[in-house]
Amino acid sequence: MSTPEGTTGPTVPGESAIRELVAIAERLAREAGALVLEGRPDRVEVAATKSSPQDVVTAMDLASENLLRERLAQWRPEDGILGEEQGYEPGTSGITWVVDPIDGTVNYLYGIPAYAVSVAAVVGGPDPATWQVLAGCVHAPVDGRTFTAGLGQGAYQDGRRLRVNSAVPLELSLVGTGFGYVAERRRAQAAVVADLLPLVRDIRRIGSAALDLCTLAAGGLDAHFERGLQPWDLAAASLVAQEAGAVVRGLHGARAGSAMAVAGPEQTVERLVAFLEERGADTGP
Structure with missing residues (x-):
């Protein structure tokens, strides 16, 4: 474990530990993605709403997050977890998993294939203002695209190294x-x-x-x-x-x-x- 030179930020694990976290994030996202895709009925019903009638939750949002929490309790019992549907449960390890069981729920509701399961491990608390993201996976169940990244280890889509476009006007x-x-x-x-x-x-x-x-x-x-x-x-x-x-x-x-x-x-x-x-x-x- 180390803290980047010249900073007083959260302690960051070593390269091998980050690779392990990436592998766990991908395994979690793929398993939840399979549940979401294979368990989708022909007609999806709204289970609840949040900030407005347009901000919907489906039964599969809840089932996917339950699965992610169950797996993390088995594989990483000392870590915390923040999920969209069930909130924050602190841990003791300093690492928190931040999960979105279905990102793009309205698309999922209508059968539009642009939705994903998102899983990340962070240190520094589950807040973008203070965290350092260590590892992440975004998995799109319908077309199978899987994006992964580890801190300092690059970003990949299905094993292909990614690079953003050059700046243009x-x-x-x-x-x-x-x-x-x-x-x-x-x-x-x-x-x-x-x-x-x-x-x-x-x-x-x-x-x-x-x-x-x-x-x-x-x-x-x-x-x-x-x-x-x-x-x-x-x-x-x-x-x-x-x-x-x-x-x-x-x-x-x-x-x-x-x-x-x-x-x-x-x-x-x-x-x-x-x-x-x-x-x-x-x-x-």
Whole structure:
């Protein structure tokens, strides 16, 4: 275990320990992904809602998270876990698993194949403001794409090393984004997108922030920005993007978090951050 030179941040395990965490993250994500895919009925029903009637939870979200928690209790009983559906359970090891049992639940509800299981191991607490992500896996069950990353060990899609696109001007950039579930937040986000759209090549809204960031890492997007991302949205996919060469940050010098996350090659991110700061994209409802 070590702390990076010149920092007072969380203690980081060695390379072999990180490789083991990556392997566990992938094993977890694949097993939960198989459950999600094979157990999907022809018609998925909404089991509950959260922040609004549009913010849905299915029975499979709950079943997938239960599986992840059961496996982690068996394989890593001293670690903590933060999951989207069941909250935070602290551990004693200093490592916390941050899991999203289905990222892209609305896509799952409608049978749109852009959804994923996201699993990450972090130190420094389950908060993007303080954590260091050590290992992560984002697995898309429908097409089988599996993205993995370990701190300092690169990012991969199904064994292929990933690298983000080189920076290009905003007018040549394909930019991904997403929207919240509350009407007032959506109005504010729509206004930002309306101003940005004439300035970029085009905008994509895939419906899964984890897949957005992994698509960026694989060269399928030039940049991504989104307000309202939660720790389970960011953890694994942000490491995949960073290990592929992306900068992942917030506005006004802040780290990426719920206020705003912007990702891409450094020069593109600088231009996009300047645009978002000018329009106050991290303020309001």
